[in-house]
Structures are given as C-alpha cells and as structure tokens.
Amino acid sequence: MPEFEPRIVAFLCRWCAAAGADLAGTSRLQYPPNAIPIRVNCSGRVEPQWVVEALKAGADGVLIGGCHPGDCHYVVGNYKTRRRIYLLRRMLAEMGIEPERVRLEWISATEGARFAQVVSDFVAELKRLGPLHGNGGRG
Amino acid sequence: MPEIKPRIGVFVCHCGKNIAGTVDVAKLAEAASRFPGVVYATHYEYMCSDPGQALLKRAIKEHRLSGVVVAACSPTMHEETFRKAAEEAGLNPYLVEIANIREQVSWVHSGPKATEKAVRVTRAVVEKVWGDRPLEPTEIGVVRRALVVGGGIAGIQAALDIANAGFEVLLVERSPSIGGHMAQLSETFPTLDCSQCILTPKMVEVSRHPKIRILAYSELEEVSGFVGNYRVRIRKKPTYVDPAKCNLCGECAKVCPVRVPNEFDRGLSLRSAIYIPFPQAIPSTYTLDAENCLGIVPLRCGKCAEVCEAKAIDFDMQEEILEEEVGAIVLATGYELYPKEAMAEYGYGTVPDVIDGLEFERLLSASGPTRGEIRRPSDGKIPKEVVFVQCSGSRDPEHHKPYCSKICCMYTAKHALLYRHAVPAGQAYVFYIDIRAGGKDYEEFVNRAMEEERILYIRGKVAKVFREGEKVVVWGVDTLTGKRVEVRADLVVLAQAVVPSPGTEELARKLRVACGGEGFLKEAHPKLRPLEALTAGIFLAGAAQGPKDIPESVAQASGAAAKVVALLSRPKLEHPPEVAEVDEELCSGCGICAPQCPYGAITVDEVAHVNEILCEGCGTCVAACPSGAMSFRNVGDEQVLRMVRAALEVEGAGV
Ligand SMILES: Cc1cc2nc3c(=O)[nH]c(=O)nc-3n(C[C@H](O)[C@H](O)[C@H](O)COP(=O)(O)OP(=O)(O)OC[C@H]3O[C@@H](n4cnc5c(N)ncnc54)[C@H](O)[C@@H]3O)c2cc1C
Ligand code: SF4
Ligand code: SF4
Ligand code: FES
Numbered sequence: 001m002p003e004f005e006p007r008i009v010a011f012l013c014r015w016c017a018a019a020g021a022d023l024a025g026t027s028r029l030q031y032p033p034n035a036i037p038i039r040v041n042c043s044g045r046v047e048p049q050w051v052v053e054a055l056k057a058g059a060d061g062v063l064i065g066g067c068h069p070g071d072c073h074y075v076v077g078n079y080k081t082r083r084r085i086y087l088l089r090r091m092l093a094e095m096g097i098e099p100e101r102v103r104l105e106w107i108s109a110t111e112g113a114r115f116a117q118v119v120s121d122f123v124a125e126l127k128r129l130g131p132l133h134g135n136g137g138r139g
Numbered sequence: 140m141p142e143i144k145p146r147i148g149v150f151v152c153h154c155g156k157n158i159a160g161t162v163d164v165a166k167l168a169e170a171a172s173r174f175p176g177v178v179y180a181t182h183y184e185y186m187c188s189d190p191g192q193a194l195l196k197r198a199i200k201e202h203r204l205s206g207v208v209v210a211a212c213s214p215t216m217h218e219e220t221f222r223k224a225a226e227e228a229g230l231n232p233y234l235v236e237i238a239n240i241r242e243q244v245s246w247v248h249s250g251p252k253a254t255e256k257a258v259r260v261t262r263a264v265v266e267k268v269w270g271d272r273p274l275e276p277t278e279i280g281v282v283r284r285a286l287v288v289g290g291g292i293a294g295i296q297a298a299l300d301i302a303n304a305g306f307e308v309l310l311v312e313r314s315p316s317i318g319g320h321m322a323q324l325s326e327t328f329p330t331l332d333c334s335q336c337i338l339t340p341k342m343v344e345v346s347r348h349p350k351i352r353i354l355a356y357s358e359l360e361e362v363s364g365f366v367g368n369y370r371v372r373i374r375k376k377p378t379y380v381d382p383a384k385c386n387l388c389g390e391c392a393k394v395c396p397v398r399v400p401n402e403f404d405r406g407l408s409l410r411s412a413i414y415i416p417f418p419q420a421i422p423s424t425y426t427l428d429a430e431n432c433l434g435i436v437p438l439r440c441g442k443c444a445e446v447c448e449a450k451a452i453d454f455d456m457q458e459e460i461l462e463e464e465v466g467a468i469v470l471a472t473g474y475e476l477y478p479k480e481a482m483a484e485y486g487y488g489t490v491p492d493v494i495d496g497l498e499f500e501r502l503l504s505a506s507g508p509t510r511g512e513i514r515r516p517s518d519g520k521i522p523k524e525v526v527f528v529q530c531s532g533s534r535d536p537e538h539h540k541p542y543c544s545k546i547c548c549m550y551t552a553k554h555a556l557l558y559r560h561a562v563p564a565g566q567a568y569v570f571y572i573d574i575r576a577g578g579k580d581y582e583e584f585v586n587r588a589m590e591e592e593r594i595l596y597i598r599g600k601v602a603k604v605f606r607e608g609e610k611v612v613v614w615g616v617d618t619l620t621g622k623r624v625e626v627r628a629d630l631v632v633l634a635q636a637v638v639p640s641p642g643t644e645e646l647a648r649k650l651r652v653a654c655g656g657e658g659f660l661k662e663a664h665p666k667l668r669p670l671e672a673l674t675a676g677i678f679l680a681g682a683a684q685g686p687k688d689i690p691e692s693v694a695q696a697s698g699a700a701a702k703v704v705a706l707l708s709r710p711k712l713e714h715p716p717e718v719a720e721v722d723e724e725l726c727s728g729c730g731i732c733a734p735q736c737p738y739g740a741i742t743v744d745e746v747a748h749v750n751e752i753l754c755e756g757c758g759t760c761v762a763a764c765p766s767g768a769m770s771f772r773n774v775g776d777e778q779v780l781r782m783v784r785a786a787l788e789v790e791g792a793g794v
Contacts, residue, residue: 030249
C-alpha cells in the first residue's frame with residue numbers, strides 16, 4: 001500500500017501568505033505538493049464554515065495563511081481570523097476532530113522559506129495523525 | 140434568470156521550460172478540456188507574449204467564451220495583462236482568473252505529483268470563474284480642493300505646492316498663527332540660518348496666495364465621506380478681533396490687566412489676554428483669549444475695546460462652524476515635546492533651571508524673552524556651565540519612549556555651539572548615548588561643535604539631576620571610562636523626546652487613520668507608501684508621522700502635495716468592484732458586521748449598507764455575518780466551497 005498522502009486546502013491571503021508562497025517559488029524551494037492553495041484577499045475573509053466544509057469534502061487538514069499580527073493589509077483582519085480559528089479549533093475538538101488539522105500561520109511576503117517549512121511540517125504532522133476519513137492510501 | 144451554461148476556456152502556459160519543464164502541459168490542457176464548464180482548452184509557449192494574447196483574444200471570440208482561466212505564473216505578474224486582453228476581445232475582465240502553476244507548482248515540485256497539483260489548482264480556479272459575475276469598476280467624481288490640517292512648516296509647504304498647482308486649499312491651524320515650531324526656533328542646523336528669516340516669507344506667501352484660505356484658531360470637528368469627496372466640519376473659534384480692522388498697534392495688550400504664561404515663549408515670559416503670539420504672526424492680527432479674559436462674560440473689563448482706535452474688538456463675535464467639501468486631506472499636525480512631569484528624575488518641572496530644548500531656543504532667539512541673551516530662568520544670571528542631556532525620554536523602552544527622536548543629536552550640537560557663541564567663556568557639556576548625525580553636512584556640523592567650540596561630549600547616561608544651592612547638580616556615568624561624573628552646572632537643557640501633538644489620536648480616529656504604537660500617524664506602508672495613510676485620499680506630512688527635522692518635513696510635505704495634485708487632477712476615480720455587498724432580504728440588521736470593518740464602510744439602519752468606495756475588500760465582515768446576508772463579489776461562499784470540493788475531488792485530478 002502506498003504511503004498515506006494527506007490532502008490539504010490552503011487559504012492564503014494575497015498580501016502576505018500567497019506572496020510568501022510565490023517567493024518560495026522564486027527561490028526554487030522544494031516542498032511537498034499536498035496543499036492546494038486558494039487565494040483570498042485577507043485571512044479575515046476565511047469563514048470557519050469553509051474549513052469545516054473542506055474537512056467534510058475530503059481534506060485531511062486546512063491551512064490558513066495570513067500576515068503577521070500588525071501587518072494585515074486591512075489593518076485588523078488577521079486578529080479576527082485568530083479569534084475565529086481559535087473558536088473553531090475548540091469546536092472541532094469537541095466533535096472529536098484533532099484541532100491540529102486546522103493550522104493558522106502568519107507568513108510574510110518575505111518568508112518564502114517559512115512557507116515551505118510550514119507546509120512540510122503540516123504534511124508531516126498530518127501523516128502522523130493519519131487520514132481523517134479513513135481514506136488513507138489514496139495517491 | 141435561466142441558468143446559462145458556462146463556456147470557459149483554459150489556457151495553459153509553458154513559460155518556456157519554467158512550467159513545461161516540470162508540469163506536463165499537454166496533459167493538463169487535456170484534463171482541463173474535460174472539466175465541467177470548459178469548452179476549450181489549449182497550451183502555448185508564452186501566453187503573455189503578443190501572439191499568446193492574440194491566441195487568447197481569438198479563442199474568446201471564436202468559442203464565445205464566458206470565462207477564462209490562464210494557468211500560468213502568479214496573478215501578481217500578469218492578471219492585469221490577461222484581463223486587459225480579454226476586455227479587448229469583448230469579455231468582461233472580471234471573468235478572467237489566473238491559476239498559479241509556476242511559483243506555487245512547477246518551481247516547487249517535481250515529477251507527476253506536480254502535474255497532478257497543477258490539475259487540481261486549475262480545476263479549482265475554473266470553478267471560481269464559473270461563479271464569477273461581470274463587474275464594472277465604480278466611478279466617482281473628485282472635488283478639486285484640498286484640506287491641510289496643521290500650519291507648521293510641513294502644512295505650509297504642502298498648502299503652497301497644492302495651491303501653486305492651481306487647486307484651492309483650506310489650511311486649518313488650531314493656534315492663532317501658522318508657523319508651528321519652526322517659528323519658535325532661533326537658528327537652524329546645519330547652516331545656522333535664522334529660522335524666522337526663512338520661514339516668514341513662506342508664511343506671507345501663504346497669506347497672500349489667492350488659492351489658500353487660512354482658517355486659524357480652528358479645528359477639524361467632523362469628517363465624513365471618502366476619497367475625492369470628503370465633507371468636513373471645521374470649528375472656528377472667535378478671536379474677538381476683526382483681522383481686517385486690526386492694525387497691530389498693540390494698545391490693547393498694554394492696557395489688558397491679565398498676565399498669563401506666554402505659550403510661544405514656552406512660559407518663559409508672560410502675555411496679556413489679548414495678544415499676538417509673535418510679531419510676524421499670520422493671520423496678522425491680535426487674538427483675545429476668552430479663557431483668560433476678564434471681560435467677555437459678563438462684561439467686566441473691556442479696557443482693550445476702549446483703547447482700540449480701529450474699533451477692531453468685537454465681544455459679540457461668535458464661533459463659526461464651516462461645512463466644506465474637499466477631495467483630499469493632508470495631515471501635518473506636527474509634534475510636541477515629552478511633558479515635563481514625565482522626567483522627574485531629571486528635576487524637570489521642579490528645578491527651574493532645568494529646561495527643555497524649545498525653551499532654550501526661546502532663550503537663544505533674538506526676539507525671545509531675553510532678547511537672545513542666555514539668562515537662566517531662576518535668577519536671570521548668565522550660566523557659566525551648561526549641561527545638555529540628549530535622549531531625555533527617548534531610547535528608554537522601560538521608563539519612557541522606546542524610539543530615537545532623531546533631531547536631538549543635531550539640535551543639541553547646535554545649542555551647545557550657539558551657547559558658546561553667546562557666552563564665549565562658558566563651558567558646555569553634552570551627555571549622549573551615541574551621536575546620530577545621518578543627514579547631509581550633519582556629521583561635519585557636529586564635529587565642528589566638538590572641535591572648534593571645545594564642547595565636552597561625555598558618553599553616558601545621566602542618572603539624576605537635582606538642585607543644590609544656586610547650582611544644578613548632574614550625576615552621570617561616563618560609559619567610555621566607567622567613571623562616575625558629577626557636573627555642577629548653572630543650567631541643564633533636556634533634549635526631550637519628540638511625541639505626537641496632543642489630540643493626534645483623536646484626530647486620527649475621526650479620519651479613520653491608524654496611529655502607530657507611539658501615537659504618530661501611520662503610513663500605508665513603511666517603505667513604499669510613506670506619504671499616505673491607509674485611508675484613500677488622506678496624506679501625511681512632517682513630524683506628525685514621526686520625528687523629523689525641517690528638510691525632511693518639507694520633503695515629505697512636497698511629496699504628499701504631489702500625490703494630492705495627482706489625485707485632484709484625475710477627472711474621475713475608479714474603485715475596484717470586488718467588494719462586499721449586502722443581501723437586504725437576508726440581513727437582520729443585527730449590526731455585527733459594522734464594527735468589523737477597519738474602514739468604517741458599513742452603516743446599519745434597518746439593514747446594513749456597504750459604501751462601495753470605502754470598502755477595500757478584505758471580506759472580514761462577510762465572515763462575521765451570522766445571517767449569510769453579507770457576501771463578497773466574485774468570492775461567494777458557494778463559489779469557494781465549489782473550489783474546495785473541486786480541488787479535493789480524487790477523480791478530478793484526472794492524471
Ligand atoms: C529644540 C528643537 C530644535 C530644533 N531645531 C531644528 C533645526 O535647527 N533644524 C531643523 O531642521 N529642525 C529643527 N527642529 C525640528 C523642527 O522643529 C521640526 O522638524 C518641524 O517643526 C516640523 O514641522 P511640522 O510642520 O511637521 O510640525 P510643527 O512645527 O509641530 O507644526 C504643526 C502645526 O500643526 C498645528 N496643529 C497640531 N494639531 C492640530 C490640529 N489637531 N488641528 C489643527 N492644527 C494642529 C500646530 O499648532 C502647529 O502649528 C528642532 C526641534 C526642536 C524640538
Ligand atoms: S452582520 Fe449580516 S445580518 Fe447583521 S447587519 Fe451585517 S449584513 Fe446584516
Ligand atoms: S469587506 Fe472589509 S472593507 Fe469591505 S465592508 Fe467588509 S469589512 Fe469593510
Ligand atoms: S491581508 Fe494578510 S491577513 Fe489580512
């Protein structure tokens with residue numbers, strides 16, 4: 001049986017996290033291809049419901065990437081995200097889903113290496129946790 | 140509305156070998172041709188090239204495409220390019236999206252997995268385009284006049300530049316005269332030209348300029364509207380003197396029985412209740428300070444009115460509220476020095492012969508309370524030994540301000556040098572942490588002070604300042620030798636930290652402009668947008684944005700003015716249409732969304748309303764709405780969920 005490859009949906013804010021991901025590219029940093037990026041204007045746009053739906057639809061983990069505190073292009077969007085994701089993780093834990101499956105990370109436009117590292121770490125962690133849907137082994 | 144079947148085209152770019160070397164572009168295009176909604180898919184060597192764009196345009200027409208996905212480099216590179224091309228082919232540009240398969244796929248992955256990810260990424264973006272609606276940018280007109288708040292050198296420069304470009308300017312200054320702190324300075328580093336001599340001509344130019352209206356003794360009370368269309372309410376306090384009649388004879392001040400500390404001399408002299416802050420004041424008129432006047436209500440004194448031959452004094456003058464419209468606003472509210480009370484360890488505020496830098500400027504000034512002779516406040520004696528303390532309240536995160544006030548190294552060198560010119564037998568000591576003289580000719584200036592004027596620079600921090608008899612004792616440590624130093628001085632001058640003008644934060648709140656941690660107005664980007672606030676149409680100039688000397692304040696003011704002129708010169712403003720919108724049917728009017736918005740774009744009556752021009756498109760309100768009433772154009776919840784599902788669909792990978 002092939003090794004379990006977790007599937008990740010990554011919501012990235014365009015000003016920082018997506019720009020950081022672009023920089024990882026420009027710097028030719030290799031990292032696992034498990035995360036499918038979806039670009040949003042601000043991490044503040046990410047709705048907890050999206051995260052839940054992603055997990056329902058087959059994701060083993062969801063990454064939300066935003067600007068560092070104080071750096072949000074829209075001033076405070078990432079603070080709102082932090083609160084929302086904190087609450088969401090608590091709710092997930094109550095539902096018996098490991099809160100580690102939802103990761104909120106601050107990644108600046110200059111942190112290409114950090115973006116690559118975050119994805120690598122997340123993939124490793126999800127491999128440890130195993131598949132969410134008992135659908136391991138898919139390619 | 141009948142469901143129209145989408146006709147989406149997918150264009151995969153090779154980017155030479157950049158993409159095609161890793162991702163199997165033929166396979167990707169083939170997979171894309173089978174995605175739901177896609178009627179045409181192809182791949183090409185360089186999509187962004189002219190032939191690539193021509194191919195895109197041709198396909199839009201030939202296949203009557205209702206949406207386009209270009210799978211290529213990051214959208215920050217060519218989203219604009221492809222949207223423009225599509226528009227030229229008759230397709231609404233907002234129906235064109237980029238799938239980033241270079242920076243986020245081919246450059247970071249390898250092998251068949253890279254192609255698989257490219258397929259998923261492209262598939263998700265096809266779903267987005269499926270849900271996209273054609274949008275038109277919102278257009279708004281521009282009111283062709285500007286408001287400048289603060290009449291220091293920065294505000295003066297900004298007002299002149301804008302007015303000289305042909306636009307009307309309202310210059311609001313809260314004190315009775317424009318000029319700001321520069322009017323109080325004696326001579327200016329590094330050239331030692333007299334401050335008043337270079338400032339006064341500019342003040343006169345402002346007052347004579349047909350396009351500038353000075354509103355002194357006035358404050359901004361309320362602001363509404365948005366870029367190009369601000370409405371402002373200005374409160375003009377009564378001066379009780381008609382400037383048109385006042386001939387500056389000064390008889391009124393002579394008979395006024397009131398004596399209060401003179402702000403312009405930083406309390407080192409007294410003034411009457413009716414006064415002119417300094418002889419060159421603009422507007423050129425006396426002002427009656429109602430707070431200290433004995434006669435306003437009830438009419439008890441009235442001596443000034445009796446002697447005024449010009450009949451300029453009018454006790455019935457009322458405060459005026461002006462409502463004005465402007466297209467752009469420059470904030471130039473300047474700075475203040477860190478308050479005396481805060482420096483108890485240096486005896487400031489309790490020992491009369493411990494003064495701050497601006498007080499020393501007044502002592503140095505030929506028009507100051509001592510006519511330029513250095514005489515100490517307590518007994519009027521000429522000090523034989525003067526200690527200057529740099530970084531007083533600056534660079535001290537534990538007790539005071541963490542930042543460097545930037546101008547103090549320079550003006551302290553200037554002070555010590557001017558003191559030595561005035562009192563050649565005197566000795567000047569300077570306590571410093573280090574010398575920061577980064578401007579043009581600045582280092583040379585400080586060296587000149589050190590060497591030619593034999594000023595004793597002591598590297599170290601002052602621990603304590605206290606009074607002993609006639610002397611002011613300064614205890615410090617020389618950090619170069621590690622020895623304790625005691626100087627028995629006659630006068631101590633503290634280079635107090637530069638802080639924002641009182642009221643800056645309140646003003647910022649009214650304008651929805653952010654302040655940094657230390658209360659200075661915050662620029663939109665610390666490096667790339669230093670002249671403007673994040674709020675569109677609001678610009679920053681001078682020390683209000685952070686400690687600055689005169690050349691820097693003037694430079695920033697001219698820069699901000701150029702931005703204002705560019706804005707006011709545009710016939711119309713366009714605002715991107717990708718913003719939040721409310722479904723009034725679903726909205727419960729709960730108002731949860733409004734405080735989420737950093738731009739104040741949402742108002743709530745029965746239902747919420749988004750001001751399209753103010754909305755910057757973060758989407759935070761959308762995520763907060765409990766009723767699903769707030770949505771985001773072309774990033775709808777349903778759209779995102781479809782993207783998510785498409786990205787995860789196993790078969791969807793198709794490879
Ligand atoms: C002791 C000392 C010596 C100095 N010597 C030199 C020197 O030799 N050379 C040099 O280059 N620089 C010198 N400087 C620095 C210089 O003073 C500043 O760079 C300059 O004054 C900044 O100009 P500004 O217009 O930004 O602010 P300010 O001069 O502070 O002017 C701001 C104006 O805005 C008004 N205002 C504030 N709030 C409001 C409001 N809410 N509504 C309406 N109006 C408002 C104020 O009344 C004021 O008129 C010195 C500073 C100090 C403290
Ligand atoms: S949060 Fe939603 S329901 Fe409440 S006022 Fe705003 S748009 Fe309406
Ligand atoms: S999307 Fe952001 S900027 Fe626009 S109204 Fe909502 S909170 Fe305000
Ligand atoms: S823009 Fe990046 S988190 Fe708000």
